[in-house]
Amino acid sequence: MILSQFEGRFPTEESCVSYFRDIRLRQGVICPKCGGNTCKWLHGRKAFQCTGCGYSIPLTKGTVMEHSKLSLRTWFYAMHLMTSIKQVLSAKEVQYQLRIDQYPPVWLMMMKLRSIMGKRESIYQLSDEVELDEAFFPIRTPEDARGQKIKRGVGSQQQAKVLVIVESKPVDSILCEYLSMTTVQSIEKAGKLTASSKRQTIGKVVHYIKMFVIDNLSSETLNKIVRKHVEKDTVIITDGSSSHVKFKEYFKRHEQYVEYNVDDVVKTNLPWVHVVIGRCRNGIAAIHGEVDKQFLQLYLNEFCWKFNRRFFRDSNEPKYDLFDRLVKIAACYTSDIKWRDYDFTDDEII
Template identity: 40%
Template sequence: KQCHHRQSLRSGTVLENSKLPFMYWYAAMHLLTSTKKSYSAAELQRQLGHKRYQPIWEMVCKLRDVMGKRYNLYQLTDEVELDNAFIATLIAEEEKDKPLKRGIGSQRQPKAVVVNESSFVENPKPGKKPKRVNHLKMLVIEDLRADTISKTVNEHVNPKAELTTNDATPYSKLFEQVKSHHAQAIKKEDLPKTLPWVNIAIGNVKRLLLDVHHQLTNEYLQYYLNEFCYKFNRRYFGDAFFDGFLIAAVSYNTDFRSRIYNRNSCG
C-alpha cells in the first residue's frame, strides 16, 4: 500500500514470475506427493496436456528447489551416519570439450555427501536393521577435500551429534565439528551393520534416477536429490503430505534459473 504497487497473488511464492495456470501447479504438487518415487517432467507434460516441455520441466525444478529449502531448515542430531556417493549423470555442455577423467574426478560422477539421523533399536526383530532411521540429507559438493566435508557437516549436523563414518582421509577433521566422531575401517560386508541406512538411501536414489529420470546433468542434480530426501523425511505423513507441500510452496520463493533451452528431455 505504501509503495502504490500492485502485487500479484504469486509474489513471494514458488509461482512468482510464472505464466503457467494455477491448476498446473496444483496438479504437479498433487502428482509429486502422490507417489513414493517420482514423475519425470515428460510424464507431467503428458498428464497436463501442455505442448511445450521446457515450462513444465522448469516448474518441477522450482518445486524441487522449494523442497530443498524446506528440509534445510533443521540440522541432523543424535546418532548420525555419513558417507559419500558418486552418481552418474550426463556431462554438462561446458565440460564436453574437455578430456573425460576416470575415477573420483570424472565429470560423469558428481560427488554428494549423504547424512542421516538414526537411533539404535534395543531388540530388533529378525531381519530388521539394528538402527531406526529418521531424517536424511543429500548434498552435492565440489570435491572430497577434508575442508569441504567439514564445512558441510558444520552447516547441516548439530554439534551435539554423535557421528559415524569410515576412516577415509576426507573425514579426518570431523571430530572438530561434532560431540564425538567414530571413524573406523569398514569392510564391505560390514556396511549393513555400521552404516545401514546411508547405503540403502544411496542405492535407492541411484535406482530412482536411472528408472525415472534421463539426460540428467550435474548442474541440476541437487534438485532431484531434494525431492528424494523431502519424500523420505515425510514418508509417514499420509494425506497431510500434499497440505504441507502446498504450505511450503507459498512460503518460499525459488532461486532456480534455467540455462537449458529447446530441449526435449532433461529428466
C-alpha cells in the same frame, strides 16, 4: 491425498485461488512497498490490497509461483502428483498428464518446486547419531569434457560427488512415531519394524536424511556442510576417510570404521547411508536417465523431502497431508531458477 480427493477439493481455478489466498492470509501477507502487514482481498483481481498504502499485491507475489504463466490449478495438480506418487516424478510425465503443449514452463515449475523443497529442508538439522559417506552419482558428460578421454572411478567426468548424511535412530523412537499416527497402516508398519529389529543386530532405523552435491572431497568442504546441517551434540559414524579428520573437534564423538572388510562395515556400522544412496541413485536413473550436474542437487532435494516425510502418506490426518505441506511451502518461498536453453531431447524418460 488421492486423485478423487483432489478433484473434489479443487475442481476449478477459483477453488485453488480461494485456498491459496487463505493460506497466504494465515501466513501473513507483507506489503513489498511499505512493509505493512494488513491487507484486504480484491475480488476479481486475484490480488491483495495493502490497507496502509493501497499497493496491490498479486496473489502469487513472493511465492514460488511468482512470474509463472501457468494457472494455479496446474501448479496444484503438479504438487498433487509430486506428493501422491511415491517415486520421484519427471516433468515430461507431468506435461503428459496435464496435456500442456510447452515443455519449458512445466520443467521450470518442477525445478522451482524442487528448489523450494531444498530451502525448506535446510532449516532443519540432523541430530543424535548420523551415518555419513560420500557417493558417486552418474551424470551426463559435461560440455567441456566432450571429446576428452573419460576417466574411470573417482575423478571421472561422468560422476558427481554427493555427500550423504543419514540420521539413524533406535527402533523404539521410530515406533513411537508410527504408533502416534494410529492408522491401520502405521500400526502394521510398527509391527513389521519390531519384527525386523529383532532380526537385526544393529537395532536402528533410518530417520531423516540430507544429500549435497559437492565439488571435491576435501576436509574443508565436508566440514563446512556437516557443521551447518548437523547439531553439535551428535555422534558421527564414518568409514574413517581422510576427509573426515576434523569431525571429532566439532561433534560429540566421531566413530570411524575403516572399510577393511567392506561388507562388514556396510552391514553393521553404516547400513542406512548405503541403502539411501542405492535407492536415490536408482530412482533418479530410472526416471530422469542421465542428469546434468547443475540440476542434480534439485533431484536430490525432491528425493530427500519426500523421503523425510515418507510416513505421512499412511496417515489420513490433515496435519500430515503432504500436498498441504507443499502448498504451504510454495506460499512462503521464491525460487530464482530460470529456464536454460538446453537440449532436453533424451533427458527425463517418461
